Amino acid sequence: MISCYVTFKPLGQKIKCTQGTPLSEVARDAGVRLRSVCGGKGLCGKCRVKVMAGEVPPLTGAERERLSMEEVADGCRLACQIRVLSDITVHVPPESITIPQKLQVAGTEVEVVLEPAVKDYLVALKPATAGDSQSDWERLAHEVQNTLRQPLTTADLMALRKLPSLLRENNWTVRVSIRNGEVVDVRPLNKSPFGLAVDLGTTKIAAYLIDLENGNTLAADGIENPQIACGEDVITRISYAMEHSGITLQQAVIEGLNQLIAKLCPEPERIVEITLVGNTAMNHLFLGLPVKQLGVAPYLPAVQGSLDVKARDIGLNTAPGAYVHLLPGYRHQYRSCPCPPGEVDEHFLRFRPCFRGRAYLLRDARCERGNREGGNTGISGYSSDSSGCPSHRSVRIRGA
Numbered sequence: 001m002i003s004c005y006v007t008f009k010p011l012g013q014k015i016k017c018t019q020g021t022p023l024s025e026v027a028r029d030a031g032v033r034l035r036s037v038c039g040g041k042g043l044c045g046k047c048r049v050k051v052m053a054g055e056v057p058p059l060t061g062a063e064r065e066r067l068s069m070e071e072v073a074d075g076c077r078l079a080c081q082i083r084v085l086s087d088i089t090v091h092v093p094p095e096s097i098t099i100p101q102k103l104q105v106a107g108t109e110v111e112v113v114l115e116p117a118v119k120d121y122l123v124a125l126k127p128a129t130a131g132d133s134q135s136d137w138e139r140l141a142h143e144v145q146n147t148l149r150q151p152l153t154t155a156d157l158m159a160l161r162k163l164p165s166l167l168r169e170n171n172w173t174v175r176v177s178i179r180n181g182e183v184v185d186v187r188p189l190n191k192s193p194f195g196l197a198v199d200l201g202t203t204k205i206a207a208y209l210i211d212l213e214n215g216n217t218l219a220a221d222g223i224e225n226p227q228i229a230c231g232e233d234v235i236t237r238i239s240y241a242m243e244h245s246g247i248t249l250q251q252a253v254i255e256g257l258n259q260l261i262a263k264l265c266p267e268p269e270r271i272v273e274i275t276l277v278g279n280t281a282m283n284h285l286f287l288g289l290p291v292k293q294l295g296v297a298p299y300l301p302a303v304q305g306s307l308d309v310k311a312r313d314i315g316l317n318t319a320p321g322a323y324v325h326l327l328p329g330y331r332h333q334y335r336s337c338p339c340p341p342g343e344v345d346e347h348f349l350r351f352r353p354c355f356r357g358r359a360y361l362l363r364d365a366r367c368e369r370g371n372r373e374g375g376n377t378g379i380s381g382y383s384s385d386s387s388g389c390p391s392h393r394s395v396r397i398r399g400a
């Protein structure tokens with residue numbers, strides 16, 4: 001395997017890659033945020049770079065169509081169309097770099113009764129003695145069921161692995177996090193549980209760290225959705241996942257979310273529950289589900305209702321036994337409600353009590369008329385499902 005070095009000017013990044021790697025992939029690895037409206041198909045012409053030195057393959061048909069004679073003579077190429085054959089230096093013009101998204105995480109706090117899916121209990125056990133041969137798990141289960149009167153059916157394997165040493169190091173008194181009868185985590189007394197609420201958008205990801213004991217928001221932050229390097233809209237990403245691998249897109253979003261978690265929470269192992277809301281395609285890509293069927297009639301999702309999956313199964317850095325709860329994304333589960341143009345959020349805030357406990361789509365009336373003025377229109381939704389996880393989100397969509 002031959003290695004090559006690629007230098008991106010004027011950004012100054014220099015990165016090693018394997019000979020033959022597409023330049024757009026090298027740029028992505030180097031953190032150079034090249035635009036990719038068409039997902040690397042050579043159709044949009046947005047990923048123009050100028051090759052200043054080094055060997056590159058001949059022009060592709062797509063490049064001949066998108067680049068003018070002057071541009072070609074000037075060394076201009078499409079990064080998604082060329083592979084790196086030797087050490088090269090490329091100049092990236094400002095118009096080929098994605099514009100950093102304005103990340104807004106502030107919003108109106110909606111008051112809800114705190115009823116997390118994961119309940120935390122302080123459990124003090126009788127220390128084991130020579131005459132008491134109960135296992136650690138039986139001892140814990142007995143105390144939780146008989147003293148706390150909480151149903152208990154099972155324990156996450158990772159929580160069980162922590163239990164023996166944790167009990168002995170903490171004088172047989174520990175915190176136990178229980179979700180639907182399953183012990184998902186055990187921790188020392190001074191480690192209260194955290195929850196994470198995530199709004200997984202096509203362009204941005206926002207996350208909120210919540211103290212599950214009092215409902216306070218401890219920290220909030222957002223990042224650009226790293227999948228943007230593989231396409232700027234949902235359709236392009238579905239098409240990218242079909243042609244390449246959905247895994248790349250899943251890795252990108254999981255890595256991004258893990259970075260966000262690390263920024264928000266110095267002790268991510270205290271996060272025992274994540275609630276995530278995203279559109280159907282984003283949910284599929286987040287879970288690593290196939291998306292091919294979403295892109296062809298009759299456009300059916302692999303899953304339509306709410307879903308609980310172990311966070312570790314998709315690579316998230318949280319408590320090992322934590323679950324991710326995904327809200328339902330299927331249109332038939334929502335009531336649809338038109339709003340005055342441009343007033344989706346205001347409409348939601350004004351009539352919030354009417355929406356409580358239901359899932360709604362608030363459609364900007366311009367959606368129905370077909371907004372050809374270049375402005376964006378919005379959809380908002382609010383739901384409080386059976387697990388008591390409330391969510392309100394709003395997304396902007398381009399007018400039809």
Ligand code: FES
Pocket residue numbers: 035036037038039040041042043044045046047078079080081
């Ligand atoms: S031409 Fe669209 S990403 Fe390269």
